[in-house]
């Protein structure tokens with residue numbers, strides 16, 4: 036029997052036994068407790084990694100928490116590290132991402148609607164389903180450990196129910212389950228949504244965006260799959276502060292494929308990289324780096340000294356902008372409407388040259404066009420958006436977002452872009468960026484804003500040519516002036532970039 040046959044594919048290590056259980060850890064910490072079970076049924080405490088994953092799911096459900104914000108401190112405070120931390124992370128994030136798929140499968144195994152199952156019990160079932168169908172934890176370990184988790188966290192009565200459902204799930208392979216739940220759906224979008232675990236409205240929106248940006252519709256399945264894979268952590272080597280090569284030497288990594296500033300980690304902890312700790316580098320998606328660099332290279336007419344980052348929090352792009360500005364004698368005003376996010380911008384700017392930052396300010400970006408008309412040579416609008424282009428990074432967000440969000444955000448986006456086009460001077464450039472490919476947040480915003488402005492006020496620049504030039508390679512992009520990146524195609528978040536030059540007074 037190979038190691039892979041015996042142990043979970045991911046998250047296993049020499050402290051996990053043949054059942055995929057942690058050896059001794061939970062017991063040593065006194066977690067878990069015995070109930071009034073027969074000695075043969077008594078367990079010795081639930082695996083701490085599974086407890087963490089369950090607690091993260093509950094925080095996400097009960098407190099609207101973000102999994103990527105609650106998990107790391109929970110791991111730290113419980114002293115879980117290394118492969119146990121990796122196991123807990125994959126279990127929590129994978130379960131959250133694939134919730135739609137697992138709910139459909141669980142639905143086939145129970146005799147009541149899922150909303151009649153207590154929410155914590157349903158979360159236990161989802162965790163069990165992910166171990167069985169998504170992590171290759173051996174069935175007996177996945178079932179017995181998850182039943183133990185149920186006993187610890189939701190009570191012995193529910194544990195029996197969990198046991199029965201998980202045993203049912205474990206008798207069938209994933210492929211067969213997917214055929215079953217797919218067959219129960221009425222149309223193609225519903226089928227793809229259940230198999231690749233997206234809400235139907237998002238699947239539909241992604242299909243429309245793909246087709247709208249010149250990609251074939253049959254790429255949709257690959258895009259949905261890419262949303263379900265954990266992305267590698269990418270660092271940005273901030274120009275003038277550290278080079279891509281210098282950063283690469285500090286950590287097991289490879290250079291990014293598209294942005295000359297990007298370094299892709301092999302799995303190491305970014306917090307342990309010296310340049311990240313000192314602020315010379317940061318964690319940033321490669322697509323974010325690419326669109327920010329393209330914005331800084333867009334040709335302005337005349338002076339190029341004063342740049343505005345209108346929506347700067349938490350400061351990833353502001354730090355990259357300020358680093359580039361430092362190499363060109365320009366200065367950045369970093370604006371953010373939320374004071375606590377402006378504090379994060381301050382922190383992100385810790386290592387950039389002091390004279391490349393004019394100030395960090397807390398203003399509503401919608402007012403800047405009127406308050407400071409024509410005051411900037413470049414304005415970046417990295418607009419608040421649904422984040423549908425970064426679903427792989429935010430495991431729970433697809434279940435939280437609603438179509439109503441799109442409407443509200445698109446109105447705000449139009450107002451921010453309009454303000455930016457008034458804040459930039461004639462001959463200056465505005466970059467409109469979203470980490471959503473939704474057409475209502477990208478092209479529709481730009482066309483509505485342009486339609487409301489006097490003719491000749493703005494011209495669209497060739498963002499595609501700039502992105503291709505910066506990447507130094509043929510980037511697959513639609514033959515359009517704006518740019519839409521895709522996780523399945525470029526390995527980046529689905530960032531959108533439109534570049535506009537103000538041509539009218």
Ligand SMILES: C[S@@+](CC[C@H](N)C(=O)[O-])C[C@H]1O[C@@H](n2cnc3c(N)ncnc32)[C@H](O)[C@@H]1O
Pocket residue numbers: 345346347348349350351352353370371372373376398399400401417418419420
């Ligand atoms: C997509 S995030 C920006 C990310 C940031 N540029 C970075 O790279 O780290 C959008 C930001 O816009 C801010 N925001 C929302 N409404 C705003 C407004 N009316 N004026 C200025 N900022 C706003 C949000 O608080 C959020 O921090």
